[in-house]
Each structure stands twice: as structure tokens, then as C-alpha cells.
Amino acid sequence: MDIKNGRTVKGVNFVNLRDAGDPVELASFYSKNGADELVFLDISATEERRKTLANLVLEIAAKINIPFTVGGGVASIDDVSQLLNNGADKVAINSAAVKKPDLIDKISGKFGSQCLVVAIDAKQIEGEWIVHLIGGKTPTTIKLFDWVKEVEQRGAGEILFTSMDHDGTKNGFANEALSTISRLVNIPVIASGGAGNMQHFEDAFIKGKADAALAASVFHFKEIEISKLKSTLTAAGIAIRN
């Protein structure tokens, strides 16, 4: 879920919800309908964001009984501390980790690897996977396959990999890059970007060797029902809660 000023944004099309823009209500819907985990990403650019996000986390924690990750602009130990104290299970850091890699060491040292997700946005430039910042807008000089190893060594508990080449295409996840990452690191890898149908999820687990798969719009627009997706994956021999 992308959150802006405390509201869910980007393509939410739920007719059976009173207010589809309310992240707490949407979270509660997904939690009751079989989602295994929720990720909230704050994309606000306002000064008030921290307070709004912290309050939102408190409301979500009160309502839902499955794990959730919060990210977006997390840049310091204090940010992490506040979000965890308000009931978030994990925090995701992205740009701040690229700019100050030792933030990964500091967070995992203080709170444990289990609550730290390092989110990585990457796309291919001349055949090479390159880490990008600011939602994929700004290229860095860092190679994706070097960066995943570094974040693991520094103490990341999980990697959330979004392929900017696949995000929004609905043509499937970046399975080749995913399987390379899964081979390089020994921490869970979450696939993100490209989900369009149920086969894509199966491919992410089998071809991409991903440990988890994340999607937004196919669920927001009810193109895929979580319960059906899970029974399909179970039938394909993938161990999944249902």
C-alpha cells in the first residue's frame, strides 16, 4: 500500500469498502482475506509525515493481527524506534541505506536483523542491473548483485527487490534477477513489481526462487483474489498458509 498524508493512494478500487482510501480499513480487509503480510510505504513529502505515519502505524497495529512492514523516508535510529514502538513488526529502508550503508549495521545491531527489510529498486542499464533511488528515478553507480551481498553482510533481515523494468507492466516478476539474488544471499527475498496474473506468482516462487511475493494493484483492483491465488499456489506444490 502506498500511503500519502495518511491515505492509501494509487489505484484502489474496492466497492465493498466504505472508504477505500483509508489504509486501516484496507489493511483490515486484506488481513481478513488471507494476506500473509502487509507493507505500507509512505510517499508523502510533507514535514508532518513522520507524525502522521507513526499515528497510522498505531491504528494499524490495533486493528490487524498479521505482520506488517512500514517504510518510506526512514532515515535514522529514532525513526525506526518510533515505528517499532508503535507496533510495526519491521521497517523498510531504501535510499537512506544507499546513502549511509552503516545505517543497516546500526539498525540491525540495535533492534535485530529480523525487523529490518532493505528495499532495493533496480533496473537494467546496458544489460547490467543498477540500484536506483527515489522510486527508481535516479540511477546510482551501485550494481544490484553487489549491493544485495553487502546489505546481507551489514545485517539486513530481508530484501524487498523491486524491478523498475517490470513494475506496472503486469508481465510477471523479474525472475532471472530474483533467482540470482536468491543464490547470492541467505536471507529471505521478496519479489516485487510485475504481478499481473496467478501464474506470475507461481513463476516468482519456482523460477525466481523468491521467498515471498508482493503485489498491490492486482489486489486493489480485485483482479486476483488472495484466497484463489493461495489455493492455486498450494495446488502447484508451493508451501503457503491457507
Place this chain on the structure above:
Amino acid sequence: MKIAIIDYGAGNIKSIQFALQRLGFEGVLTSNEAEIRQADKVIFPGVGEASSAMEKLVSSGLDKVIPTLTQPVLGICLGMQLMCTSTEEGNAKGLGIFNVTVKRFNAAVKVPQIGWNTISELKSTLFNNIKDPSFMYLVHSYYAPLCDNTIATTTYETAYSTALKSDNFYGVQFHPEKSGEVGAMILSNFLKIEE
């Protein structure tokens, strides 16, 4: 019903308080011995590193209090591990309630184990009306091997204990407060235990 959540500065307890709230109960966060002893149920949470958590228990004297409690006590995650004899994490001595030594997963599997896995061979009123097997949410790098106190088993690299029981003491490796409706039912079962 008075529910005490033992406060020793070890990690996030908000989720547990909220889970109790959803069941209609209030969990009081406390490190006060008298308040803990008077409670009908005691929850012993924990997230973080074992040896530093154990140091906090020792410095507050709670290491002497917890093993002598007589009401139902539920250790969750690190709380459960600290109730064991000892742990390989920081070579810490535990509270000695469960007769087992906590070990680290080998590098052959992804460590920590983060996510949903099944519990099975359920043997306790704690699991009344719980389907065997059931998926629960787990986050941990260390595990309690199978032993006489085992009341639920999970397999990750090897079969190990995801729940332990000794008299009035219960410990669960999984997070009932994060395991959906099934987790909520296990918490509710714990609150119904009378001993």
C-alpha cells in the same frame, strides 16, 4: 481478569497489548513483583538478543520471580527461549523452567526464519479447537530442540519445539499476536486455563 505483561525493556509489546484488547482484555505492562504475583495470567514477551535480555532480568531480580510464579505463564518468542535451561545465543543461562538448551539454526537454511510455518503434534489445552497442523508466524534464529516439554512441533532444517509446557508454564516460539485468527484463538485458550 488481571493480565500482567512482564516489562524488562525487551522489545515491542504493543502488538500483544492490542491482541489482548481485541479479545476484550487489558494487559498491564509491569516489572513490579507484587503486581506480577497478583495477576491471574502472566505474559512474558521478548524480542532481541538473549544474553542482554537475561542481564536485564537478573538486574531487576525478575529472574528469581518468574520461575516461582504459580499462575499460568506464557512466554512468547525470546520469552520462551529464556525459560529454557540455557541458550547458545551469547551463551546465556536461562531461567531453567524447560529442560532444554536453545540452539542456533545451521547456515543450511535461511536464518532468521521469518514467516509462516506449520505447528503440529499439538498436545495441550492451549491448542483446544486448533487444527493440526496450523500455520503460525515465526521470526527467530535460535530454536528449542524436541524434549519432554514439547507440546507443538515445527520443522525448519530439523523438527523442533514451537511450544513447551511444564506445569503452569507455557512457552511458544511463534507469535500468537501476529498469527491471524488462529493465533488469537491460542491466546484466548491461554486466558481460559485454570491452574
